[in-house]
Amino acid sequence: MPTNRVRRTATTVTALVTLALLAACTGAGRPEAAPVGSATPAASAPAGAAPSASVPATAAPTATALAGPVLGPYGLGRLRLGQTRPExxxxxEIGGVDGSxxxxxxxxxAAPAAEVESSGVTFSDRLGMVAIHAYSGVRTAEGLVEGATYAEVxxxxxxxxxxxxxxxxxxxxxxxDVPGNAKAHYRIDVFQGKVRSISLQLKNQDCYE
Structure with missing residues (x-):
């Protein structure tokens, strides 16, 4: 091999080694840093994980649900205005009926023993059941109960x-008038500022004043 070719080959090898050393020192080949202000992908949240922002719970209803049997607009329980005695x-839901x-x-x-005489139902020979007189704990469809104040009425x-x-x-x-039943009304008795009795009755009942 000619001497000049040997020298050129040696020079080339030396240059390549030098470039490799410079690349190692300067960090060439490493991933470039993300530009300032660029978004970094967020890590995926595990399935079912709760979101970081808290979600306010649904507010509970402010009004307590009314309880108790409902009187109106047509009756109480299975009893209905206009029913015959056999019906x-x-x-x-009622006691024995006088056949006379x-x-x-x-x-x-369902009435408490102490209220048997003040509650009950009334039948007309002509119209059937004309009135249902509530006992304590029964409320109207609009929420009135015995013991309510005049202001609540x-x-x-x-x-x-x-x-x-x-x-x-x-x-x-x-x-x-009874909302939802044009043929009936509530009779409400107030005594000493409180509701003493509530009845659901036909407007054309013929048994009492």
């Missing part, structure tokens, strides 16, 4: 007016 007896007819009261089996039934005028018009019995 009402078949519900199992008339407008005598019939007890409600007026809030729920603004059109209630005492028919007797007692207590400056704030006591006595009065009637209001």
């Amino acid at each position: 009402a007896l078949a519900t199992g 007819g008339g407008c005598g009261p019939v007890e409600l089996k 007026k809030r729920i039934y603004p059109n209630w007016v005492s028919a007797t005028g007692d207590g400056g018009g704030k006591e006595g019995h009065g009637v209001v």
Whole structure:
């Protein structure tokens, strides 16, 4: 081999070695850093993980759900205004019915023993069941119960007016239309500022005043 070719080969090898050493020292070949301000991909969240931002829980209803049997707009339980005596007896919700007819009261089996005489149902020979007289714990469909104040009566039934005028018009019995039943009204009796009794009755009932 000529001497000049040997020298050129040696020079080339030396240059390549030098370049390799320089690349190792300067970090050539390493991944470039991301430009300033560029977004870095976020790590994937494991399946089912809760989001980092807290989600406010749904607020609980402010009003407590009303409980108890509901009187109206057509009856109480399985009892319905207009039922015949046999139909009402078949519900199992009233006591025995006097076969002699008339407008005598019939007890409600669900009523407390102390309220048997003040609650019950009334039958008309002509119209069938004309009234249901509630016992304590029963509420109207709009939420009125025995023991409610006069102010609550007026809030729920603004059109209630005492028919007797007692207590400056704030006591006595009065009637209001039943929402949802154009043939009936509630008879509400207020005594000493509190509801003493509530009845659901046909507007054309013929058994009492």
